[in-house]
Amino acid sequence: MSAEAPQAYDDLLEAYRRVSNVESAVGVLSWDQQVTMPDGGAPARSRQLSTLSGLKHELLTDDGIADALETLDRSELNDEQRAVVREIRREHERAAAVPQALIEQISAKSSEALEVWESAKADADFSQFAPVLEELVELRREYAAAIDPDRDPYAVLFEDYEPYLGLETAEQVLERLRDELVPLIEAVGDSDVTQPDPFADGTYSEQAQEDLSREILTRIGYDWDRGRLDTSSHPFTSGNQFDCRVTTRFLEDDPLSALTATVHEFGHAFYNLGLPQEEYGTPLGSSRNLSVHESQSRLWENHVGRSRPFWESVADDVREAFEGVEDIDGETFYRAANRVYDDNLIRVDADELTYHMHIVVRFEIERDLINGDLDVEDVPEVWNDKYEQYLGLRPENDAEGALQDIHWSHGNFGYFPTYTLGSVMAAQLYAAAEDDLGDLDGSIRAGEFEDLQTWLRENVHHHGARYTTDDLVEVATGESYTADYFLEYVTEKYGDLYEL
Amino acid sequence: MSAEAPQAYDDLLEAYRRVSNVESAVGVLSWDQQVTMPDGGAPARSRQLSTLSGLKHELLTDDGIADALETLDRSELNDEQRAVVREIRREHERAAAVPQALIEQISAKSSEALEVWESAKADADFSQFAPVLEELVELRREYAAAIDPDRDPYAVLFEDYEPYLGLETAEQVLERLRDELVPLIEAVGDSDVTQPDPFADGTYSEQAQEDLSREILTRIGYDWDRGRLDTSSHPFTSGNQFDCRVTTRFLEDDPLSALTATVHEFGHAFYNLGLPQEEYGTPLGSSRNLSVHESQSRLWENHVGRSRPFWESVADDVREAFEGVEDIDGETFYRAANRVYDDNLIRVDADELTYHMHIVVRFEIERDLINGDLDVEDVPEVWNDKYEQYLGLRPENDAEGALQDIHWSHGNFGYFPTYTLGSVMAAQLYAAAEDDLGDLDGSIRAGEFEDLQTWLRENVHHHGARYTTDDLVEVATGESYTADYFLEYVTEKYGDLYEL
Structure with missing residues (x-):
């Protein structure tokens, strides 16, 4: 030096x-x-x-x-x-x-767009939203050009959310998922098996749901001395290694929804709480980008929270928490938590399998919008065509179609792919943890999460942003980033659940 | 221009x-x-x-x-x-x-002092605290000299909290209160009248106390769309004209304590919420200094919240809120809320009358400390002597003596007098409001607070920091700042209560 x-x-x-x-x-x-x-x-x-x-x-x-x-x-x-x-x-x-004036323009336009979007969604009328969306697309193209005028502008925007995996990797993963999940989803739809819904007829008090959420957060290792659980209209996580808080929201007729959301947010919080305290405020004490963050939330939500041993371990608590499910066993809860919804048009309500088709639609549309290959006015029709093609469903109006998500009205283009990239990473990390730790199913069934927690802390959280995303995956798993594990996981899991 | x-x-x-x-x-x-x-x-x-x-x-x-x-x-x-x-x-x-380095020194020394104070207070041993207090006194003298080396340093510090009334006014008011309240307090002590304590034998759940606090806040006009009530170890108010929140704390054996604190904090919040919204972030949209702020909290706490018509108006709610007081009438609640504690050594537990003697002790001591007329090591003895002289009580140890308040460990000298200056101002403002509005007692007894609210908004809150403190008092009341109204108020009220 x-x-x-x-x-x-x-x-x-x-x-x-x-x-x-x-x-x-x-x-x-x-x-x-x-x-x-x-x-x-x-x-x-x-x-x-x-x-x-x-x-x-x-x-x-x-x-x-x-x-x-x-x-x-x-x-x-x-x-x-x-x-x-x-x-x-x-x-x-x-x-x-990026010139400060452009930042302020985007910020002001987004505030305007948010209001227009809310009213357009209420009226299920995309044409109200189209003009302001067009302006936001143009501003974001300017933003990308300010950063690098010689590159694909969508690739530049994508790097605001995932700076290191590269758009090419994202495209390959999303294409591969599209190719392999579409037939799998079709096979599930054709299966004679239907999953049970033990919560179909009841209503479940907010207090009972909250108590259960707290119990499960404690069980999986949330440090209440550095966190809290509150409610908000959309669940989210906020904080750092000293104080990282989660929120959830309770639906009276669907207690699984809050539980799943809570465990998802726990994954985000557990990551931030595992960052080294002595490095607070530096990149070594900061989380890696959105893909890695989403890998942590999805790992807990899906690989732990939607697993058979998890539901066997918490079945007693669930039976105690709610009336009307006293006779339901762990296997039934497990199956209920893993129903595939072949009639669902809404991303945030999607199951673990169809979810990624919702992402593929958004990714293909926003990429083409930003790169000038698609006109804003054509978005609703392209959206609906793609839903028909990938999910066999056609939205009946723009509210359940191209207006359903808030992201574009915030001026965010390039964010959506990180949801899928994170899910894919979660499967790879979980497989590596299983490889290192042996019988993870057994530990989870016994309600023991410490080995998994320690593995994640040492192999992911502890590094902060020291490694680039691809290097981090390699350091943690010994392999390059790959969708193999995710596809293997869903093929096996849903093959078993739907007897494919 | x-x-x-x-x-x-x-x-x-x-x-x-x-x-x-x-x-x-x-x-x-x-x-x-x-x-x-x-x-x-x-x-x-x-x-x-x-x-x-x-x-x-x-x-x-x-x-x-x-x-x-x-x-x-x-x-x-x-x-x-x-x-x-x-x-x-x-x-x-x-x-x-003030050099940035000095600011940082004071800030660092205060953090250190806070810990030392806590431990010294736990041990009831002033000598542990003395060295760091001496350093803070020295740093604050430097601070005052940086602002104006030619003036009395305590007067300079005092102006951080009350910039316009002037230390001379503060001294005159405190001396006058000392001279006139000491005999009044003695007369109360000698009186054969004792006030009732209807809450002496019960315990009162936090939930019941909180419900009543919310009910009363609603009744006196708290705007819940711009506020909230929470608990904290010390009650406080925080916010601006768009969002101003109050806190309180509940004592199981004394429901009057939380109620009084809540109404006090309401007074602070109601002031901030009355500042002009269009002037947010400028002096015209900011509250005047601490004396004026304290006048608003004391006006609601004492002139409204400890008044006979107020207790007559809320008696039904209190009887409904708590068990064991079903037969108590408004007059008895009123008397209970106005007991004078002739055996109380602790400022924050003091009644409306003895409170100012606690302030006089602190004022005289901190003024002499800063001006070099008193050595830190002599503080406990001087403190105890003054308590004996003004309140007829002698602390048995430093925890209930010179270590009881947090202010000096924060490095704050000159803050204490604003408590009394505000109380005095409250009486003057309330008298002016009564003069303008007529039968305020009648309105309060009927649970109608709108006239008083409007008067305060128009005559105090609406001005922000447009006027200096003395000008504001003159604009609002038509008279110069004076302790006449306060002394008249307490003489009449306690003369009546204790049959003097």
């Missing part, structure tokens, strides 16, 4: 910690807005958030960071330092490349 | 709004820390708060603000603009005068 490197490195870290602390403050204000803030607080909150976002941008693009990065360019660094510099440089360069 | 003034004025407001938004964000993070944050979150939270405080200081001392103020110095401004510039200049100059 050159003589000046240590000082520049320390300067960089100190400057970055301030960026990170402002970002954490934004997280607290957003959590509060969604969980505790009275409705009337919105005007003040949006101004507070706007000031903090502006300050974060100023701190991140500050000359001090630019100078330190330039000095460190000419310095010899160890692996850890190189990783830190790589991450901060990436964030700094992206922020510096 | 000169040609360049409008631009400089707009620039100043825009810059100040950012300061104000960061300050609001600090408020949200602090509220969260005291109400919802899991214990484990403390290390991350303190770093977030430290970054935001540093940013606020940087924004407030920024060249942009300095330049705009300089331009506006040479500009013709209207009254409103002059008020805005006066307030921002004051904040800017104070922040710019």
Whole structure:
């Protein structure tokens, strides 16, 4: 290391910690807005958030960071330092490349779009939303061009959410899932087997559902000294290695929904709570991108929370929690939690199998929109055609079609694929954990999660953002990122459930 | 106004709004820390708060603000603009005068002092606390000298909390209260009358107390769309004109305590919620200083919440809320809420009358400490002597003596007098409202608070920080600030209660 490197490195870290602390403050204000803030607080909150976002941008693009990065360019660094510099440089360069005025335009247009989207969805009328969506697509194309005018703009946007796997990998995985899941879903639809629904006729109090959620969170290892459970209209996770909170929401007629959501959010929180505390505020103490985050939530939601041994282990609690299911056994709960919905048009209600077809539709449409291969006005028809092609279903209106998700109205294009990339990664990580730990099914059936927790902490959480996504998968599993494990998992599981 | 003034004025407001938004964000993070944050979150939270405080200081001392103020110095401004510039200049100059290093020293020393104080208090041993208190006194003297080396340092510190009434006024008021309340308290002690305690033998569930607090908050006009009620170890209020929240805490054996605290905090919140929304983030949309804030909390706590008509109006609710008080009438509740404790050594448990003697003790001691007329090591004995002199009581140890309050360990000297100045102001404002509105007693007895609310909004809240404290009192009441009304109020009230 050159003589000046240590000082520049320390300067960089100190400057970055301030960026990170402002970002954490934004997280607290957003959590509060969604969980505790009275409705009337919105005007003040949006101004507070706007000031903090502006300050974060100023701190991140500050000359001090630019100078330190330039000095460190000419310095010899160890692996850890190189990783830190790589991450901060990436964030700094992206922020510096985009004019502040464009950021503000996107932000303002998104606020407008959100309102238009809500009203268009209420009227099930995509044509109301089309003009503002077109403007957002154009602004995001400008944004991508500001970062790199020579590359495919959708690839550039995608990297805001998953910077390292590359769009080509995403495309290959999504194509492969489309090719292999469509026939599997058809076979499930053709099967004579139907799964039971022991909760079909009852209503289930919020209090009973909440008590059960808390019990199960405790069981799977949520650290209440560093977390809390609240309700919000959409479940989410917010926080860091000192304080990471989950939310859920309770449906009176479907207690499985809240349980699944809670375990999903636990996976996100358990990741953040496993980041090294001594590295708080630096890339080594920060989570990797959205794909890896989603791998953690999906691993707990699906590989643990929708597994046969899990339902055998919690069956007693479920029977005690709710009236009318006193005679239901673990196997029946397990099957109920894994029904495949061949008549569902809504992504957030989808099962583990059809879910990815919802993603494929969105991915193909937003990629073509951003790259100029699809006109906004044609979105509803293309959307409906693709649903027919991949899921054998045709939406009857735009509310259950192209208007169902909030993402585009937020100006987010390139986010959707990370849901599937994460699910695929979850299967690969779980297979590696099973390989290392032996009889995971047995432990889960016995209600013992410590081995799995330790494995995830040591092989994933502990690294923070030290490795790129692809390297992290390789370090944790010994193999390159692959969809093999996911496809093997769903083929075996649903083959068994539906006697294929 | 000169040609360049409008631009400089707009620039100043825009810059100040950012300061104000960061300050609001600090408020949200602090509220969260005291109400919802899991214990484990403390290390991350303190770093977030430290970054935001540093940013606020940087924004407030920024060249942009300095330049705009300089331009506006040479500009013709209207009254409103002059008020805005006066307030921002004051904040800017104070922040710019004190070296950042000294601010950080005080902040670090206070963190240390807080821990030492907690342990010294647990051991009832002032000598453990003395060294760090001495350092804080010295640092605050430096702080005062940085702002103005030629003035009485305690007067400078006092102005951080009450910038306009002046220390001389505070001294006169406190001396007058000491002179007139000491004999009154003695007379009460000598009286044969004792007030009833209908809650003496029961325990009162938290849920019943909370329900009653909510009912009464609704009754006196709390806007739940812009507020919430939570619990915290010390009751407090946090927020602005869009979102202002109160907390309370429930004592199982004393339901009057939570009720009184809740109504007190309501007074603070009702003030903030009455600030003009269109002026959010500017001095015209900010509350005046601590004395005025305390006048609003004390007005509701004492002049409304400890009044005979108030207890007559809520007696039904209280009887319904708690078991064992079904036969108690409003007069008895009123008397119970106004007992004078002649054996109480603890400020926060004090009644409306003896409270100010607790303040006088602290004021005289901290003034002499800061001005160098008293050594830290002599504080406990002086404290105990003064308690004996003013309240006829002598603390048996330092925990119930000089270690009871947290303020000095926070490095706050000059804060205490605002409690009394606010109470005095409350009486003057209430008398003026009564003068304008006629039979306030009758309205309160009928559970009608609208006239009083409107009067406070129009005469106090609506002005924000447009007027200096003394001018505000004059605008609202038509008279200069005076303790006459307070002394008249307590003399009449306690003369009646104790048949003096």
